[in-house]
Amino acid sequence: MSSPPLPDQMTAIVLDSYSGVAALRVEQRPVPKPKKNEVLVRVAASPINPSDLAFLEGLYGIEKKTPTIPGFEGSGTVVAAGNAFMGRYLIGKRVACIGRERGDGVWAEYMVTSTKYALPLADSVDLVQGAMSVINPLTAIALISMAKQAGQTAIINTAAASALGQMIDRLGRSEGLRVVNIVRREAQVEILKRVGAQLVLDSSETKFEQNLKEICQQQQIRLAFDAVAGSMTLHLIEALPPKSKVTIYGGLSFEAAQANPGQLIFQEKTVDGFWLTAWLAQKSLIQKMLIWRKAQKMLKNELKTEIRAKYPLEDAKKAVIDYQEHMTGGKVLFVPDL
Amino acid sequence: MSSPPLPDQMTAIVLDSYSGVAALRVEQRPVPKPKKNEVLVRVAASPINPSDLAFLEGLYGIEKKTPTIPGFEGSGTVVAAGNAFMGRYLIGKRVACIGRERGDGVWAEYMVTSTKYALPLADSVDLVQGAMSVINPLTAIALISMAKQAGQTAIINTAAASALGQMIDRLGRSEGLRVVNIVRREAQVEILKRVGAQLVLDSSETKFEQNLKEICQQQQIRLAFDAVAGSMTLHLIEALPPKSKVTIYGGLSFEAAQANPGQLIFQEKTVDGFWLTAWLAQKSLIQKMLIWRKAQKMLKNELKTEIRAKYPLEDAKKAVIDYQEHMTGGKVLFVPDL
Numbered sequence: 001m002s003s004p005p006l007p008d009q010m011t012a013i014v015l016d017s018y019s020g021v022a023a024l025r026v027e028q029r030p031v032p033k034p035k036k037n038e039v040l041v042r043v044a045a046s047p048i049n050p051s052d053l054a055f056l057e058g059l060y061g062i063e064k065k066t067p068t069i070p071g072f073e074g075s076g077t078v079v080a081a082g083n084a085f086m087g088r089y090l091i092g093k094r095v096a097c098i099g100r101e102r103g104d105g106v107w108a109e110y111m112v113t114s115t116k117y118a119l120p121l122a123d124s125v126d127l128v129q130g131a132m133s134v135i136n137p138l139t140a141i142a143l144i145s146m147a148k149q150a151g152q153t154a155i156i157n158t159a160a161a162s163a164l165g166q167m168i169d170r171l172g173r174s175e176g177l178r179v180v181n182i183v184r185r186e187a188q189v190e191i192l193k194r195v196g197a198q199l200v201l202d203s204s205e206t207k208f209e210q211n212l213k214e215i216c217q218q219q220q221i222r223l224a225f226d227a228v229a230g231s232m233t234l235h236l237i238e239a240l241p242p243k244s245k246v247t248i249y250g251g252l253s254f255e256a257a258q259a260n261p262g263q264l265i266f267q268e269k270t271v272d273g274f275w276l277t278a279w280l281a282q283k284s285l286i287q288k289m290l291i292w293r294k295a296q297k298m299l300k301n302e303l304k305t306e307i308r309a310k311y312p313l314e315d316a317k318k319a320v321i322d323y324q325e326h327m328t329g330g331k332v333l334f335v336p337d338l
Numbered sequence: 339m340s341s342p343p344l345p346d347q348m349t350a351i352v353l354d355s356y357s358g359v360a361a362l363r364v365e366q367r368p369v370p371k372p373k374k375n376e377v378l379v380r381v382a383a384s385p386i387n388p389s390d391l392a393f394l395e396g397l398y399g400i401e402k403k404t405p406t407i408p409g410f411e412g413s414g415t416v417v418a419a420g421n422a423f424m425g426r427y428l429i430g431k432r433v434a435c436i437g438r439e440r441g442d443g444v445w446a447e448y449m450v451t452s453t454k455y456a457l458p459l460a461d462s463v464d465l466v467q468g469a470m471s472v473i474n475p476l477t478a479i480a481l482i483s484m485a486k487q488a489g490q491t492a493i494i495n496t497a498a499a500s501a502l503g504q505m506i507d508r509l510g511r512s513e514g515l516r517v518v519n520i521v522r523r524e525a526q527v528e529i530l531k532r533v534g535a536q537l538v539l540d541s542s543e544t545k546f547e548q549n550l551k552e553i554c555q556q557q558q559i560r561l562a563f564d565a566v567a568g569s570m571t572l573h574l575i576e577a578l579p580p581k582s583k584v585t586i587y588g589g590l591s592f593e594a595a596q597a598n599p600g601q602l603i604f605q606e607k608t609v610d611g612f613w614l615t616a617w618l619a620q621k622s623l624i625q626k627m628l629i630w631r632k633a634q635k636m637l638k639n640e641l642k643t644e645i646r647a648k649y650p651l652e653d654a655k656k657a658v659i660d661y662q663e664h665m666t667g668g669k670v671l672f673v674p675d676l
Contacts, residue, residue, distance in 0.1 A: 265612060
């Protein structure tokens with residue numbers, strides 16, 4: 001299949017140093033060329049995720065050489081490929097595309113990624129939902145499947161009003177788990193209840209610690225997923241019954257996770273971490289395909305993402321600031337063609 | 339075997355509330371009577387351990403009803419027993435005695451404990467070494483055996499100049515492990531090197547974090563035992579290579595253990611806890627007997643404890659303050675008959 005002629009230059013958002021939104025600028029760059037086992041994607045949309053914010057601050061697990069184009073996920077159409085079968089097969093296809101551990105990300109008109117990081121989208125999935133079909137949906141699937149494999153019937157999740165938080169609640173409930181949703185502001189309680197969440201606790205409330213302990217005892221919850229860290233981890237560890245585990249999957253408090261030594265020692269509790277990339281790496285190709293198929297089927301309901309705003313690449317700083325200020329009111333996306 | 343007549347009253351150290359050394363007093367109390375499956379021990383000696391200090395402050399995992407007699411371990415002679423075979427068998431025997439999760443501890447002239455917490459001492463072990471033959475020696479054996487079972491060839495240990503720290507270093511080396519000893523003051527480096535430690539790092543040094551990281555990489559250390567918690571845990575987690583674990587077995591910093599979320603998430607690191615009681619509970623009776631025999635054989639060398647001072651029970655506060663002020667210069671013991 002032949003693709004339309006490609007321009008030489010593209011618009012891209014560039015991060016100059018790991019000092020947050022202030023270090024972002026928009027520039028013209030050469031359109032990159034795919035090597036073997038790589039494809040070039042014409043980007044349709046790319047969201048701002050909490051992991052992107054951490055990356056801008058140098059707090060993500062991986063630091064790329066700066067200047068670099070941020071953006072961990074997005075969607076688009078494959079317009080060129082290096083000289084390999086899989087790449088040529090993908091040309092013309094609509095894909096979800098993921099930035100690699102090295103090299104530039106998705107916040108640009110075009111991006112190059114590995115053929116295995118370009119996942120064909122089902123016809124039922126539009127490019128906007130497709131742009132948000134990997135990180136949050138697969139994380140929700142992973143966490144819920146881990147909870148079920150560990151034999152849990154109830155779990156805790158924090159930062160529960162976020163896009164991912166809402167997915168975890170919906171998917172958990174649809175798979176028969178009771179989900180205790182922890183939010184950090186009173187207004188978020190209503191948001192979550194309106195979308196059907198049954199158990200919501202507000203950590204800013206005075207009785208939070210006591211309520212959390214009671215619900216952990218009642219429901220015999222032994223597993224908490226924590227995207228906040230800092231003192232949230234401390235409270236979770238204190239509230240859970242003996243032999244429980246807190247799995248950290250984010251650091252929204254921008255603080256170190258805390259745990260009382262006595263709780264770890266005498267109550268045999270554990271703190272560990274979850275990383276989607278590591279979880280997926282343990283899966284076979286077939287398992288990955290089944291997970292991807294499941295995610296796409298659920299994008300309209302359990303794994304749906306609300307959208308609040310779309311910005312052109314030129315509004316890089318404005319868009320990131322908008323998202324930072326209202327992280328729970330729906331996703332903010334970059335749409336190069338807006 | 340008949341025992342000499344018992345007095346009605348005894349001297350005991352009593353903790354009135356969980357507010358530390360200030361809440362200690364010495365009083366006369368009735369000598370307790372052993373029930374079925376219990377023995378009465380005439381106490382010969384009882385050390386002050388870090389776990390006792392934590393208990394006095396209410397920071398130990400277990401809170402007993404106050405007023406209570408503190409003291410987790412000691413030694414003595416069994417002078418009376420409840421009406422059960424094992425108790426009668428123990429009468430007249432020299433034992434190491436351990437305080438139970440409920441009821442009074444060892445800092446008194448007499449103490450009652452369960453027959454399974456009165457461990458007969460080998461003839462080669464005197465009552466003073468016998469008083470310190472359980473908590474530290476069995477903890478050292480447990481930690482080193484856990485490291486070996488996990489296939490480690492090198493480990494880190496913190497608070498390494500303490501009595502337990504020195505045991506871990508000696509036992510680890512004698513069992514073929516490289517032990518990286520972390521101390522918190524420069525003077526302790528010399529103490530440890532003088533007793534044969536090969537790898538010692540001082541966490542108060544400016545290059546500590548860098549040196550720790552280098553040694554972790556060089557030796558491919560994936561397991562750290564941490565008795566300090568607080569920011570020590572943070573540094574350990576940062577320094578260790580991916581997929582490592584920090585096992586907390588004490589909280590000498592009196593602060594929450596800290597861990598950077600990014601390290602837990604992207605480097606798949608874990609923080610958990612070690613409690614001797616839980617470790618021993620997993621062992622069969624035969625395994626426990628073999629561990630106890632091993633501990634006693636090693637009390638003169640690998641698991642030896644240096645003694646700095648002995649105090650009568652009447653000097654309760656003075657003794658605890660003395661130990662608090664110099665926790666690494668050798669053990670402080672209560673000797674009721676001093």
